[in-house]
Amino acid sequence: MNRHALSQENTSYDDEIDLKELFSVLWKAKILIIVTTSFFALSSVLYALSLTNFYKSEVILNVAGESNALRSLSGMGSLASMAGITLPSSGEDKSAIAIKTIQSRAFLKHLITFENVLPSIMASKSYDFESKKIQFDPKIYNENNGEWVRKPGKNQQSKPSYLEAFCCDDNTYLNQVSIFRDKKTNLITISVEHISPIFAKEFLELIINEANELLRNRDLQESSAAIAFLNTEIPKASLITMKDAINMLLQSQLQKQMLAKVNKEYFLKVIEPPFIPEVKSKPTRALICIYGTLLGGILAMLWVLMRHYISGSLKSDLNA
Known part of the structure; x- marks a missing residue:
């Protein structure tokens, strides 16, 4: 029982370290993430505004x-x-x-x-x-x-x-x-x-x-x-x-x-009977902007994490 409890405690401790490391990596690259997300947000806004109303x-x-x-x-x-x-x-x-x-x-x-x-x-x-x-x-x-x-x-x-x-x-x-x-x-x-x-x-x-x-x-x-x-x-x-x-x-x-x-x-x-519509049916510009911003943020974070772990694995291989 003691060994099992000790094993669970170590696993929990490792998960905590991993989460702390994850947030630490993202926080260090916050400027890159903000810039990339802002670029995608601005691009999605410009794209949405360029679309014709139907x-x-x-x-x-x-x-x-x-x-x-x-x-x-x-x-x-x-x-x-x-x-x-x-x-x-x-x-x-x-x-x-x-x-x-x-x-x-x-x-x-x-x-x-x-x-x-x-x-x-x-x-x-x-x-x-x-x-x-x-x-x-x-x-x-x-x-x-x-x-x-x-x-x-x-x-x-x-x-x-x-x-x-x-x-x-x-x-x-x-x-x-x-x-x-x-x-x-x-x-x-x-x-x-x-x-x-x-x-x-x-x-x-x-x-x-x-x-x-x-x-x-x-x-x-x-x-x-x-x-x-x-x-x-x-x-x-x-x-x-x-x-x-x-x-x-x-x-x-x-x-x-x-x-x-x-x-x-x-x-x-x-x-x-048919009618003359007063409100556009598409595009839904708000959703385009939201999805574009989310996509930019997710891609930026994935890139930061991939770069961190790939570079870390390369260093460990060299040290070995």
């Missing part, structure tokens, strides 16, 4: 459900397939269709046909709050004559294609547009983050309106083709039950067309 606008959407008339036709799948009609099924996910449409290259190809959308995505440099206008990078885009003046890369042109504008860089579509789906409520949140708060809101409105228009036109084309086919099949039907089934399909397609033509929010219904 503003995020959001919209909350609900996907419109199928009408009762369409849901009641689930037992007529074979006849509907002949007519080219897609009936609602338990496995159908309209939310996924909406999200994949908005995140598609084809949809972006359509969006950049609108004025200033492509330059705002790929050539924005700063935002003037007085004039409320985007300042474009003159090395990329000449706003005065509307020409792209950048030096294109391999297999590229001066004017970026929709493929180049789609992803894989900071100034691209997928980097600025985010989509989140709540699986519990099935609500969809879409956000646009941009240096211009006005463009963030207007671009978000454009995305919703054009997505609704695209999906509406798709359904109108499908239902028009289905109606034309069903009208040709009515005279051919010999059984009354078959004629009744065709008439029900016709009725459902006419109802689908009516809803598509009169309802502006045919596919995506706005729960909370």
Whole structure:
């Protein structure tokens, strides 16, 4: 028992000596640590101040459900397939269709046909709050004559294609547009983050309106083709039950067309509309400064300790 207690006492004494030595080494190099930490702090402040402010606008959407008339036709799948009609099924996910449409290259190809959308995505440099206008990078885009003046890369042109504008860089579509789906409520949140708060809101409105228009036109084309086919099949039907089934399909397609033509929010219904953000979403300059200062202090202390123990081990080797 006495030997064990003595061993614990010696271990505690050694730890105390090590801690005292540790603090002694750091204290002797306090000027170096302070200077290094201050340099990192100042650098992080300058870096944070050099970053451009970004503003995020959001919209909350609900996907419109199928009408009762369409849901009641689930037992007529074979006849509907002949007519080219897609009936609602338990496995159908309209939310996924909406999200994949908005995140598609084809949809972006359509969006950049609108004025200033492509330059705002790929050539924005700063935002003037007085004039409320985007300042474009003159090395990329000449706003005065509307020409792209950048030096294109391999297999590229001066004017970026929709493929180049789609992803894989900071100034691209997928980097600025985010989509989140709540699986519990099935609500969809879409956000646009941009240096211009006005463009963030207007671009978000454009995305919703054009997505609704695209999906509406798709359904109108499908239902028009289905109606034309069903009208040709009515005279051919010999059984009354078959004629009744065709008439029900016709009725459902006419109802689908009516809803598509009169309802502006045919596919995506706005729960909370887009807004012009007043507060920046990024960068978080305070955290950048704190992390930069901490990093500088930690690196300085590690360097001091490593230098001390390495030099100490070299001296002991020489003495040996």
